[in-house]
Amino acid sequence: MNVTMLLDMAIDGFGDRVVIGRREGGITAARLGEMAEAGAAVIRESGADSVVYLAVNGPAFPVALFAAARAGVPLVPVNYRLGVQQLQSLLAHHPRAIGIADEAQAPILRGAGLAVSTPEQWLARCAGPVVSSGEILPDPDGDDAPAVVIYTSGTTSAPKGVLLRHENLTSYVFGSVEFGSAESTDAALISVPPYHIAAVANTITSLYSGRRTLVLERFTPAQWLQLAREEQITNALVVPTMLARIVESGEDKSVPSLRSLAYGGAPMPAAVIERALRMWPEVGFVNAYGLTETSSTVAVLGPEDHRQALEADEPAMRARLSSVGRAVPGIDLEIRDENGAVVGPGVTGSIHVRGEQVSAEYAGIGRMVDDQGFFNTRDQGHVDEAGYLYIGGRVDDTIIRGAENIAPAEIEEVILRHPAVLDTAVVGVPDDEWGHRIEAAVVVRAGMQLDPEELRTFVRGVLRSSKTPERIVYWDELPRTETGKLVRRHVLERIVADDIAV
Numbered sequence: 001m002n003v004t005m006l007l008d009m010a011i012d013g014f015g016d017r018v019v020i021g022r023r024e025g026g027i028t029a030a031r032l033g034e035m036a037e038a039g040a041a042v043i044r045e046s047g048a049d050s051v052v053y054l055a056v057n058g059p060a061f062p063v064a065l066f067a068a069a070r071a072g073v074p075l076v077p078v079n080y081r082l083g084v085q086q087l088q089s090l091l092a093h094h095p096r097a098i099g100i101a102d103e104a105q106a107p108i109l110r111g112a113g114l115a116v117s118t119p120e121q122w123l124a125r126c127a128g129p130v131v132s133s134g135e136i137l138p139d140p141d142g143d144d145a146p147a148v149v150i151y152t153s154g155t156t157s158a159p160k161g162v163l164l165r166h167e168n169l170t171s172y173v174f175g176s177v178e179f180g181s182a183e184s185t186d187a188a189l190i191s192v193p194p195y196h197i198a199a200v201a202n203t204i205t206s207l208y209s210g211r212r213t214l215v216l217e218r219f220t221p222a223q224w225l226q227l228a229r230e231e232q233i234t235n236a237l238v239v240p241t242m243l244a245r246i247v248e249s250g251e252d253k254s255v256p257s258l259r260s261l262a263y264g265g266a267p268m269p270a271a272v273i274e275r276a277l278r279m280w281p282e283v284g285f286v287n288a289y290g291l292t293e294t295s296s297t298v299a300v301l302g303p304e305d306h307r308q309a310l311e312a313d314e315p316a317m318r319a320r321l322s323s324v325g326r327a328v329p330g331i332d333l334e335i336r337d338e339n340g341a342v343v344g345p346g347v348t349g350s351i352h353v354r355g356e357q358v359s360a361e362y363a364g365i366g367r368m369v370d371d372q373g374f375f376n377t378r379d380q381g382h383v384d385e386a387g388y389l390y391i392g393g394r395v396d397d398t399i400i401r402g403a404e405n406i407a408p409a410e411i412e413e414v415i416l417r418h419p420a421v422l423d424t425a426v427v428g429v430p431d432d433e434w435g436h437r438i439e440a441a442v443v444v445r446a447g448m449q450l451d452p453e454e455l456r457t458f459v460r461g462v463l464r465s466s467k468t469p470e471r472i473v474y475w476d477e478l479p480r481t482e483t484g485k486l487v488r489r490h491v492l493e494r495i496v497a498d499d500i501a502v
């Protein structure tokens with residue numbers, strides 16, 4: 001099934017409802033359909049085989065997504081924070097594309113030979129009548145065609161283009177959202193960039209449910225809170241660093257309309273989510289775990305799970321606040337050891353997933369699944385007896401100290417329990433004797449001080465000495481992507497450089 005069917009269903013079900021933008025002057029479902037058709041005509045007339053989107057999130061993004069689908073070509077949202085060489089490398093894969101780019105980025109697309117419109121120009125072109133010198137082709141029937149190509153963040157290697165086909169995205173929508181389930185007054189505030197899978201997923205799921213979406217292009221706690229109150233936001237999506245900044249801010253945090261807040265994309269410090277749960281006792285919190293390759297969410301820790309864990313006295317139940325919940329319907333999940341054997345509850349291994357929403361396909365490479373259709377996420381984790389999934393970090397991040405495999409996330413979770421710690425990253429630094437030695441970079445809360453030996457003693461009190469960082473450095477901030485994902489290689493590079501300098 002093509003994603004344009006989601007748009008058609010929305011038009012038939014609630015065509016006059018505003019689904020994009022502010023309550024006053026926003027775009028209705030019916031108008032979105034008209035603009036998508038006009039945009040598709042522009043794409044077809046250009047002869048383009050894809051649409052490169054190199055701009056901040058906003059109304060132009062969903063219009064481009066559905067216009068590309070109507071035209072039968074994929075949308076390629078690209079990270080506008082990449083360097084010129086990286087952008088040029090990605091654009092070389094799309095020589096026949098047309099581009100939508102902010103003024104600052106437009107010269108890069110033009111230099112690659114692409115015709116370019118700014119988001120404002122794109123919306124203006126889509127606002128007019130459908131004009132074509134040739135026949136407008138019918139919407140593509142095939143659900144096997146690529147709908148979106150998203151390049152991975154490249155935090156540990158060169159970005160790879162993940163192909164998300166129509167069948168992957170529609171399977172995700174049908175498995176996670178009920179059609180027309182939102183009230184006409186519901187509104188979602190999205191604070192993720194367009195090149196993140198969450199932006200694509202929320203565009204199509206919100207439309208399918210009938211929920212209006214707004215985007216905060218430049219996040220600050222004050223702007224987020226103000227917009228949430230002004231537009232009576234009922235649902236919101238943030239990354240952990242954003243929620244931490246909201247919780248830590250001195251702003252008025254009242255948002256009476258807020259009913260649900262989803263987060264994901266990076267580990268959430270327990271201290272932050274506990275404070276947020278107490279700050280907004282009426283809000284339902286949702287932790288969503290997923291990857292670009294899986295068309296977004298494959299596991300969810302729901303509102304009831306959050307509250308039960310917060311109020312629990314039993315350690316095993318309370319620990320679930322650090323989990324990402326259980327697999328969503330339609331997803332098969334297995335934990336496997338280094339030999340590929342499935343392991344039981346409590347045993348850490350590689351997380352493997354299978355389901356119709358799982359693409360696991362890379363441009364120029366193909367699908368990376370085994371004979372049973374399972375995709376190795378390359379995330380480590382384990383499940384408890386009830387099936388709750390706990391993420392232990394990336395396989396590539398494993399520290400090997402004296403032949404012992406150590407997950408940085410295990411140490412980071414303990415460090416973050418210290419009341420003076422705001423953020424941390426643990427890495428394995430090459431060592432001639434042990435293979436790796438453990439070092440940590442820590443961000444201390446404003447106005448507080450923390451002696452390194454005090455923190456080492458704190459960690460040693462929870463973990464054994466072999467997992468206690470040998471050296472702790474204090475930084476003002478850690479290198480993270482716009483979606484809050486830690487760029488661990490940058491941490492390692494700086495720590496190694498500091499070690500040499502010392």
